[in-house]
Amino acid sequence: MSTIKQIAKKAGVSPTTVSNVLNGNTARVSAKTRDKVEIILREENYIPNMAAHILAHNNSRIVGVIMFMEPRRNETVLEDPFSSTILGAIEVELRHNGYFMMLHTTSDQDEVLRLVRAWKLAGLILLWVPSTIIPVLKENILSPVIFIDSYVSDDIPSYLSVGLEDKQGGYEIVRYLLSMGHREMVFLANDSVFPGADYARFCGCREALEEEGLTLDEDRFIALSKDRKERFTLYRRLSTRPFPFTAIVFSADYYAAEAITFFQEVGVEIPRDLSVTGFDDNIYARLIRPRLTTVHQDVNRKGQAAVDLLMKSMHEEPLPIPHVRMPVRLKIRESVGRI
Amino acid sequence: MSTIKQIAKKAGVSPTTVSNVLNGNTARVSAKTRDKVEIILREENYIPNMAAHILAHNNSRIVGVIMFMEPRRNETVLEDPFSSTILGAIEVELRHNGYFMMLHTTSDQDEVLRLVRAWKLAGLILLWVPSTIIPVLKENILSPVIFIDSYVSDDIPSYLSVGLEDKQGGYEIVRYLLSMGHREMVFLANDSVFPGADYARFCGCREALEEEGLTLDEDRFIALSKDRKERFTLYRRLSTRPFPFTAIVFSADYYAAEAITFFQEVGVEIPRDLSVTGFDDNIYARLIRPRLTTVHQDVNRKGQAAVDLLMKSMHEEPLPIPHVRMPVRLKIRESVGRI
DNA sequence: CTGTTAGCGCATTCAA
DNA sequence: TTGAATGCGCTAACAG
Numbered sequence: 206m207s208t209i210k211q212i213a214k215k216a217g218v219s220p221t222t223v224s225n226v227l228n229g230n231t232a233r234v235s236a237k238t239r240d241k242v243e244i245i246l247r248e249e250n251y252i253p254n255m256a257a258h259i260l261a262h263n264n265s266r267i268v269g270v271i272m273f274m275e276p277r278r279n280e281t282v283l284e285d286p287f288s289s290t291i292l293g294a295i296e297v298e299l300r301h302n303g304y305f306m307m308l309h310t311t312s313d314q315d316e317v318l319r320l321v322r323a324w325k326l327a328g329l330i331l332l333w334v335p336s337t338i339i340p341v342l343k344e345n346i347l348s349p350v351i352f353i354d355s356y357v358s359d360d361i362p363s364y365l366s367v368g369l370e371d372k373q374g375g376y377e378i379v380r381y382l383l384s385m386g387h388r389e390m391v392f393l394a395n396d397s398v399f400p401g402a403d404y405a406r407f408c409g410c411r412e413a414l415e416e417e418g419l420t421l422d423e424d425r426f427i428a429l430s431k432d433r434k435e436r437f438t439l440y441r442r443l444s445t446r447p448f449p450f451t452a453i454v455f456s457a458d459y460y461a462a463e464a465i466t467f468f469q470e471v472g473v474e475i476p477r478d479l480s481v482t483g484f485d486d487n488i489y490a491r492l493i494r495p496r497l498t499t500v501h502q503d504v505n506r507k508g509q510a511a512v513d514l515l516m517k518s519m520h521e522e523p524l525p526i527p528h529v530r531m532p533v534r535l536k537i538r539e540s541v542g543r544i
Numbered sequence: 545m546s547t548i549k550q551i552a553k554k555a556g557v558s559p560t561t562v563s564n565v566l567n568g569n570t571a572r573v574s575a576k577t578r579d580k581v582e583i584i585l586r587e588e589n590y591i592p593n594m595a596a597h598i599l600a601h602n603n604s605r606i607v608g609v610i611m612f613m614e615p616r617r618n619e620t621v622l623e624d625p626f627s628s629t630i631l632g633a634i635e636v637e638l639r640h641n642g643y644f645m646m647l648h649t650t651s652d653q654d655e656v657l658r659l660v661r662a663w664k665l666a667g668l669i670l671l672w673v674p675s676t677i678i679p680v681l682k683e684n685i686l687s688p689v690i691f692i693d694s695y696v697s698d699d700i701p702s703y704l705s706v707g708l709e710d711k712q713g714g715y716e717i718v719r720y721l722l723s724m725g726h727r728e729m730v731f732l733a734n735d736s737v738f739p740g741a742d743y744a745r746f747c748g749c750r751e752a753l754e755e756e757g758l759t760l761d762e763d764r765f766i767a768l769s770k771d772r773k774e775r776f777t778l779y780r781r782l783s784t785r786p787f788p789f790t791a792i793v794f795s796a797d798y799y800a801a802e803a804i805t806f807f808q809e810v811g812v813e814i815p816r817d818l819s820v821t822g823f824d825d826n827i828y829a830r831l832i833r834p835r836l837t838t839v840h841q842d843v844n845r846k847g848q849a850a851v852d853l854l855m856k857s858m859h860e861e862p863l864p865i866p867h868v869r870m871p872v873r874l875k876i877r878e879s880v881g882r883i
Numbered sequence: 884c885t886g887t888t889a890g891c892g893c894a895t896t897c898a899a
Numbered sequence: 900t901t902g903a904a905t906g907c908g909c910t911a912a913c914a915g
Contacts, residue, residue, distance in 0.1 A: 219886045224910060235884060252661045256598035257908035260891045265595070267646075284827050289628035296649055305663075308647045310635055322591045324644075462831055469833075477762075481910055488623050492801055493806075494833055547892055558902045563894060576902060598894035599907045 207249040216245045227253070227340070265325045268299055268515065271317055272310045273333045273355075274432070285459050286487050287504055291353070294508025295330060302516055304328075314338045318345050328515045331355065336401065337536065339364065349518035351511045356401045362527040365518055368512045371402045374500040374533040375409025375454075378482050381498070381535055382437050383417055386544030387480060389450040390421070393464075394428045395457050402429075403456045410454060425450075429460055436460070440467045444479075451480060451544055458483035462493040465540070476542030486536050495539035507531050546588040555584045566592070584610050604664045607638055607854065610656055611649045612672045612694075614770070624798050625826050626843055630692070633847025634669060641855055643667075653677045657684050667854045670694065675740065678703065688857035690850045695740045701866040704857055706850045710741045713839040713872040714748025714793075717821050720837070720874055721791050722756055725883030726819060728789040729760070730782070732803075733767045742795045743768075745823065749793060764789075768799055775799070779806045783818075790819060790883055797822035801832040804879070815881030825875050834878035846870050 210226070213220040216236060225234045225243045234242075259265040270292070292308070299306050309320060321329060328348050334355035343350060343364055350365065357366040375392075382390060392406065392410055394403035404426070411421040430436050443453065444467070455461035461483035465475050475481050475495055483490050483499035490497035510529045517524055548566070552559040553741040557577060564573045565581045569756035598604045609631070631647070638645050643666065648659060659669065667687050667716075673694035682689060682703055689704065714731075721729060731749055733742035743765070750760040769775050782792065783806070800822035804814050814820050814834055822829050822838035829836035849868050856863055 210908075219888080220909080221911085222885060225885090233884070240886085252658055254599075254664075254908050255662045256595045256604070256664065257891090258910085259595035260593070260599055260893095260908080261910045263891070270647075283628045284625045284634045286623045286625065286628070289622045289625070289631070292628070292647070293622040293629070293649070296647055296903085300648070306647050308609075308631070308635055308645050309639070311633070319591055324595045325593075325595065408678075461909095466831060488828075489831065492805060492828065492831060494805075548894095549892075559893080560902060561900085565902090567894085570902070577900085583895085593892050596907090597894085599891090599909095600893045600895080602907070 208254070209250050209251075212249055212251055212362065215249070216242045221248040228343040239416060259325050263325055265305075265327055266303065267305045267307050267324055267326050268328045268330060269293055269307050269309060269320055269326045270330045270333065270407075271320070272308075273312055273331065273335065274310055275312050282532070284487070285457070287485065291332070291505040291508040294505045295512055298509055298512035302512065307475055314341055317342060321346055321348060330511050330515060330518050345420060349515055351395060351505065351515045351518075353511050354402055356405075357528065357537050359528055365514050365524070365527050367500055367507055367514060367529045368402065369507075370530050370533045371405035372409035372412070373503075374484060375411075376404035376413045377409075377533070378454060378484075378498075378500055379410040379413035381537065382454070382480070382482070382541065383413060385480070385541050387452045387541075388419060388544075390452040390454055391425045391427060391450050392454045393419070393439075393456060393460060394426060395460070396428060396431070406456055421488040436463070440464050440469070444468050444471050444473045448479060452541065453479065455482060456484050458485040458487050458497055458499055461497055461499070461540075462489040465493055465495075465497075476540050480541040482541060486534075490536070490538070493540075497536075498538045498541045499536050501536045546590050547593070550592075551581065551584055551588055551590055552590070552636070555581045557581060563800075569689055570835070598664050601666055604644075604666055605642065606644045606646050606648045606663050606665050607667045607669060608648060608656075608663070608665045609634055609661055609669045610659070610671065611647075612651055612670065612674065614651050616732040624796070626824065629843040630847045632669070632873065633844045634851055637848055637851035641851065650703055653680055656681060656850035660685055661685060661866070667858050669850050669854060688854055690854045690857075692850050693741055695744075696867065698867055704853050704866050706846055706853060706865070706868045706870070708741065708841055708846075709790055709869050711748035711870045713823060713841075714745035714750075715752045716872065716874040717793060717823075717837075719753035720747040720876065721754060721793070721819070722882065724819070724880055726791045726880075727758060727883075728788050729791040729795045730764045730766060731760070732778075732795060732799060733765060734799070735767060745795055766838045775802070776806060779803050780810070783812045785808050785812050787818060792818065792820050793882065794821060795823050797824040797826050797828040797836055797838055800836055800838070800879075801828040804832055804834075804836075815879050821880060825873075829875070830875070832879075837877050837880045840873040840875045841870060 209220045209223045213223045222234055222238060223242055226239050296306050305396060326348055329346065329350045330353060331350060332353045334352055336356040339352065339355060339357060352366040354368055359366045392407050407426050413420045461481050465481055468475055473479055483497040486499045486501035490499045510531065514529060548559045548562045552562045554757060560867065561573055561577060562581055565578050630650045635645050640747055665687055668689045670689060671692045673691055675695040678691065678694060678696060693707055694705060731746045746765050753760050800815040800820050807814055807818065812818055822836040825838045825840035829838045849870065851866060
């Protein structure tokens with residue numbers, strides 16, 4: 206409730222002096238008055254008015270965290286623990302750095318621009334941005350922007366991004382499948398945003414196959430629908446014998462687990478009849494039986510890396526790498542059988 | 545970038561007139577000038593400066609959403625899809641009502657007070673608030689506050705809350721267990737915040753037993769540790785034969801699923817050797833085998849109810865009920881066997 | 884080292 | 900129906 210002006214009056218100094226004390230401007234205020242002011246500050250339980258701060262600075266301490274998603278299509282996205290884990294990680298890091306987090310979901314680029322300008326956002330962390338609008342956003346936003354799990358071209362170092370070694374993940378999973386005797390497989394992708402992380406994983410798969418003189422046709426890349434019913438229609442089709450493949454490579458544990466439960470219900474036993482792999486190594490991979498062979502990623506560290514990049518960029522510190530690619534690790538469990 | 549002043553100059557009117565147009569103050573501006581101003585507004589892509597708005601109004605369009613949790617102890621909380629689902633629901637509703645969402649996690653009441661004052665928050669949605677600090681918060685915050693899943697005394701109608709028919713849920717699950725021939729059970733609670741939702745569920749269980757002339761001692765209420773290892777120690781102890789009970793009632797699907805996987809690994813078959821029930825009816829209940837018999841709650845509607853209550857309270861509309869208790873529904877699957 | 888002053892963008896008097 | 904003036908709380912440029 207108390208303002209700088211009131212504190213100043215009580216301390217018998219000017220508002221400027223109080224401001225200098227608050228901002229640690231030690232060079233411009235004597236130790237004695239500083240102590241005096243600080244005592245009053247504490248007595249009065251002074252809390253800065255952020256709005257006034259923004260107005261004076263034309264810059265807030267708010268970071269916008271925006272999840273790009275279709276409205277009303279977000280059920281499965283939100284059931285994936287990925288969202289809350291990375292949100293939690295980002296929130297903790299921002300808070301420790303003295304920033305506030307404004308959370309927003311949208312699929313509209315203009316809404317993002319409005320948000321930035323209206324609140325004078327200090328920075329932006331964007332998740333799952335469709336590749337077509339990345340340049341549009343970057344051009345129209347002056348504050349630092351970090352793209353997470355968005356397909357950002359590596360060529361442009363002014364675009365800051367955090368992603369995964371997606372291709373490597375696909376490569377490793379197929380190397381493993383090959384070692385278990387598999388030759389024919391399909392790839393089930395999370396969505397059809399193209400080119401994106403899923404396609405990179407697919408390319409990794411293909412590379413592993415090609416090293417062995419095998420191929421992976423483009424029509425083996427199937428995008429899963431966001432609609433649960435449509436997905437189950439697909440699972441049904443895939444579980445019709447005889448299978449033209451021996452393994453299904455999923456681009457998310459969530460869907461792999463969902464499919465396994467379906468397969469079991471229609472009498473397709475995993476991994477005896479069909480092998481299944483996932484991607485993420487989250488709770489579903491550990492909970493489902495058989496436990497999933499999958500590609501591990503550390504979601505917490507992803508969030509931390511994003512905030513770290515953002516802070517460095519905001520404080521104009523040198524950036525080690527503009528495009529952070531978090532490592533992946535093959536996690537072998539029991540969902541792949543030997544042919 | 546453009547301000548009211550600049551728009552005014554371009555339109556050849558005063559800033560006041562522009563402001564009146566913006567705020568739909570139709571009585572104080574002619575249709576002609578209004579049209580003229582509106583065109584310029586669009587041309588210039590005017591975006592209001594929220595900071596100035598707060599400063600003038602002493603009230604922002606921000607709603608603080610605060611999740612009470614121990615720092616560094618939040619791993620399991622965040623793996624539960626409950627968090628992201630309710631967060632998603634709250635975000636959508638707030639956005640549709642023209643409010644912005646500031647997300648924060650803490651276990652410190654003073655941090656909440658600071659947040660409210662610094663940002664002149666329009667309202668607050670608090671999750672999992674320990675019952676001891678509810679009155680403290682309520683006393684020191686003037687803006688409307690909604691408590692979600694916090695133990696708020698029903699006696700005080702000025703405290704607004706959204707919760708669940710917890711007791712009813714416990715009652716129904718035990719009624720069902722009784723009908724399946726179970727007489728001896730233990731209750732595993734999410735945490736030890738006392739009194740809380742978990743204890744209400746426990747009381748519901750007890751009530752169902754007492755109706756049949758049976759009892760449920762206080763020592764059958766066991767609080768699960770937030771620490772994974774400690775939980776597994778408990779599961780091990782519980783899975784040691786002979787069992788002094790035939791069923792384990794969990795207060796969360798997450799832990800029920802976790803325990804089931806453990807039991808299976810040590811050779812305790814569910815539901816043949818032991819019956820297990822959950823609470824929430826989330827993705828884990830459907831994914832785990834055997835599928836969980838549990839108590840259903842609609843998390844989305846919980847979030848909607850919270851925002852609805854908040855909006856009504858902010859606009860000083862009459863509130864139908866200050867303490868919303870969402871209904872529960874028994875969901876019978878395969879994790880309970882007949883004795 | 885300290886104080887005065889002006890201005891950030893907006894809404895709200897009060898006057899015209 | 901319109902406009903000028905004022906203040907919200909804070910910072911920064913400038914003066915003392």
